[in-house]
Amino acid sequence: MISLRDLAFAHPGGGFRLEVPDLTVTKGERVAVVGPSGTGKTTLLNLVAGLLIPQSGTVDVGDTCVSRLPDPARRAFRIGTIGFVFQNFALIDYLTAGENILYPYRITNALELTADVRVRAKNLAQAVGLAGKLARKPAALSQGEQQRVAICRALITQPTLLLADEATGNLDPENKDLILDLLFEQAAAQNATLLAVTHDHALLDRFDRVIDFANFRTSR
Amino acid sequence: MSGAFFLALAYLRHNFGRTAVLVLALALILFVPIATRLVLEAAEEQLTARAQSTPLMVGSRGSALDLMMNGLYFSADRPQPVTMTATEAVWNSDLAIAIPIYVRFTAGQQPVVGTTLDYFDFRGLKLAEGRGLATLGEAVLGARAAQRLDLKSGDLLITDPENLFDLTGSYPLEMQITGTLAPTGTADDDAVFVDLNTAWVIEGLGHGHDDVIEQDMAVSVEAGNVTANAALTQFTRITPQNIDSFHFHGAPQDYPVSAVIAIPWDGRAAAILRGRYLAPEAPTQIVVPDQVVQGLLATLFRISRVLDAVFVVVGAAALVAVALAVYLSLKLRADEVATATRLGCHRLAIGRMLLAEIFLVTLAAIALVALALGATFNRMGDLAIWLITT
Numbered sequence: 001m002i003s004l005r006d007l008a009f010a011h012p013g014g015g016f017r018l019e020v021p022d023l024t025v026t027k028g029e030r031v032a033v034v035g036p037s038g039t040g041k042t043t044l045l046n047l048v049a050g051l052l053i054p055q056s057g058t059v060d061v062g063d064t065c066v067s068r069l070p071d072p073a074r075r076a077f078r079i080g081t082i083g084f085v086f087q088n089f090a091l092i093d094y095l096t097a098g099e100n101i102l103y104p105y106r107i108t109n110a111l112e113l114t115a116d117v118r119v120r121a122k123n124l125a126q127a128v129g130l131a132g133k134l135a136r137k138p139a140a141l142s143q144g145e146q147q148r149v150a151i152c153r154a155l156i157t158q159p160t161l162l163l164a165d166e167a168t169g170n171l172d173p174e175n176k177d178l179i180l181d182l183l184f185e186q187a188a189a190q191n192a193t194l195l196a197v198t199h200d201h202a203l204l205d206r207f208d209r210v211i212d213f214a215n216f217r218t219s220r
Numbered sequence: 221m222s223g224a225f226f227l228a229l230a231y232l233r234h235n236f237g238r239t240a241v242l243v244l245a246l247a248l249i250l251f252v253p254i255a256t257r258l259v260l261e262a263a264e265e266q267l268t269a270r271a272q273s274t275p276l277m278v279g280s281r282g283s284a285l286d287l288m289m290n291g292l293y294f295s296a297d298r299p300q301p302v303t304m305t306a307t308e309a310v311w312n313s314d315l316a317i318a319i320p321i322y323v324r325f326t327a328g329q330q331p332v333v334g335t336t337l338d339y340f341d342f343r344g345l346k347l348a349e350g351r352g353l354a355t356l357g358e359a360v361l362g363a364r365a366a367q368r369l370d371l372k373s374g375d376l377l378i379t380d381p382e383n384l385f386d387l388t389g390s391y392p393l394e395m396q397i398t399g400t401l402a403p404t405g406t407a408d409d410d411a412v413f414v415d416l417n418t419a420w421v422i423e424g425l426g427h428g429h430d431d432v433i434e435q436d437m438a439v440s441v442e443a444g445n446v447t448a449n450a451a452l453t454q455f456t457r458i459t460p461q462n463i464d465s466f467h468f469h470g471a472p473q474d475y476p477v478s479a480v481i482a483i484p485w486d487g488r489a490a491a492i493l494r495g496r497y498l499a500p501e502a503p504t505q506i507v508v509p510d511q512v513v514q515g516l517l518a519t520l521f522r523i524s525r526v527l528d529a530v531f532v533v534v535g536a537a538a539l540v541a542v543a544l545a546v547y548l549s550l551k552l553r554a555d556e557v558a559t560a561t562r563l564g565c566h567r568l569a570i571g572r573m574l575l576a577e578i579f580l581v582t583l584a585a586i587a588l589v590a591l592a593l594g595a596t597f598n599r600m601g602d603l604a605i606w607l608i609t610t
Contacts, residue, residue: 051562072566079564090559094234095227106223107565107573113223137234 001027001161001193002048007057009040009047018043020057023211027160030184030194032204035213041197044213045163048195049082050074061161079108083154083192085183087166089146091138091153097145098134101125101152111157124152128182144175148182155186162187164196168203180206224569228576239581242545246585249538251592253531255600258593260524262604264517270406271509273343275490276316276482278306278497284507285516291479292509293407294323294331301476306504308473310482313496315489317342320477322419327379327395330365333411334419334477342483343408349373350399353415356466357458359395360413363403364602373399376457377412379422393422394457405601420468420475421458428458428466482506546578 002025010017018040025031033041046052047059050066051074059067064077084090091100099106101121105113125131128148138146147167154162164183168176180203187194196207204210232239270292279287280300289295301322310318319342322334339345340352350373353360359377361369371377379392395414403409420426458466468475484490497506550557557570596603 049562075561075564075566077564078562082564084562086559086562090555090562092556092559094231099230104563106227107560107563107569108223109569 003060009054032207039213083159085164085167087169224572224576247588262600271513278480316482316484319481334416348402362409364409366400426468
């Protein structure tokens with residue numbers, strides 16, 4: 001599913017450099033990415049998503065060589081293939097929970113907002129326990145509820161790859177387990193691959209595999 | 221609805237206060253120049269139409285503009301009055317019909333216009349209700365005056381005292397309203413029309429009272445001149461019972477009029493009549509209202525051009541402020557833009573969203589302007605007349 005070969009990336013400003021000789025994640029695999037702060041975990045997610053382009057090497061997701069796509073194609077690839085879950089939830093404050101779930105359909109013409117999609121959004125919301133709260137705006141939701149909305153938004157496009165960047169970082173222990181359960185459950189339901197950056201070592205045994213960034217060469 | 225419009229609408233609704241300020245600011249930028257332009261156009265139309273329908277006007281020497289404004293629009297700027305001799309001079313010339321006008325007093329803040337019945341025919345004034353002027357002390361109201369004063373035929377209207385503290389001034393006269401004129405969209409709508417004699421009664425040149433000798437109120441009786449004591453009550457309302465006691469003092473040819481509208485028989489008569497007022501030492505002048513108005517319009521046009529320039533500068537400054545507000549709004553939404561970008565939103569889609577917001581705000585502002593103009597459009601003429609007469 002994900003294949004990184006001889007990858008080298010340095011931020012334009014210089015200083016930070018990440019090298020990944022070889023990394024493969026198979027379809028449907030649930031992989032945790034750990035490592036000390038500043039070792040390039042988020043950079044890895046951004047490279048996989050095509051938000052960053054490596055100076056050398058390749059990033060392949062499925063049959064697509066993301067690193068060689070032009071910008072518009074990378075954006076289209078992202079919205080059609082990847083579901084994002086962020087640490088800060090990144091919900092749109094002026095939209096209701098229901099509208100936030102459908103947000104990807106509002107920002108591109110590549111996806112069509114059909115009645116089926118709306119039904120899927122409702123089912124997703126019901127599955128994560130948000131059925132009665134779809135009309136509320138993010139400010140009226142708890143943090144756990146906000147992350148559930150974010151998960152629904154990530155899954156609504158039926159992505160084949162889920163990228164979670166510290167998805168449980170802002171949550172209390174009870175919500176952490178709940179959100180992770182939901183993420184696993186929904187990823188499994190859609191047979192999506194999960195690549196999750198986390199600092200929480202207590203959650204690692206729930207993943208299929210852990211990639212420790214201490215094993216990759218990074219320099220400052 | 222497209223995604224861009226959906227998001228734009230949701231954003232604007234969520235930030236209602238900010239949006240309302242933006243819409244109001246834009247609406248003001250649009251409304252003020254348009255409304256000013258419309259009022260100026262209405263004023264120009266009013267001035268031109270009224271002036272063109274009034275061939276010549278005779279009045280005292282001095283400002284031709286004051287004479288025309290008072291004679292045509294009953295403005296508060298009163299020219300020095302001329303006497304009825306000026307009216308007779310026009311009549312006696314056999315070159316034109318003379319319609320005297322005397323505008324000095326007000327009733328309920330509306331100008332009281334003393335004139336003859338010829339004026340109603342000349343201006344084509346029709347009664348909406350009641351009847352026309354028949355006897356002394358009666359008044360006919362213009363349409364707007366009737367509306368403002370909330371009066372109709374059968375009601376009474378008292379003239380405004382010129383100066384509350386002037387005990388020697390003329391007494392207010394209580395007038396019987398006999399009718400209301402149909403609207404004309406001109407200064408006639410604001411007037412309270414009375415017979416010229418009634419205007420002179422208000423002036424104090426004519427009055428009515430009890431018989432001084434019978435009531436034993438005479439202080440002195442000299443040849444043809446009776447002086448009454450303070451117990452003598454002057455009538456402040458003319459009724460069928462006391463109308464016979466009303467009389468005028470002095471020579472009628474010396475009674476004042478503000479202006480005389482002269483309607484010449486033809487172009488030749490007009491030219492001859494105008495020639496008779498060319499002598500610089502003559503106490504009266506004759507003006508062609510249309511020519512005076514053209515001079516005034518030239519000034520108005522210059523003012524209008526200056527206003528246009530001011531509006532362009534103010535509008536540009538306001539648009540820059542609005543653009544800054546939009547830019548700052550975009551800055552504040554950097555997180556949203558970043559999220560949309562990470563999810564895969566195209567740059568153009570973000571641009572479309574912003575354009576949709578600007579479009580909706582502009583549309584709301586235009587709708588507001590249209591509503592405001594719709595609500596005030598019928599008042600533009602009134603405002604124009606008010607601007608002309610004050």
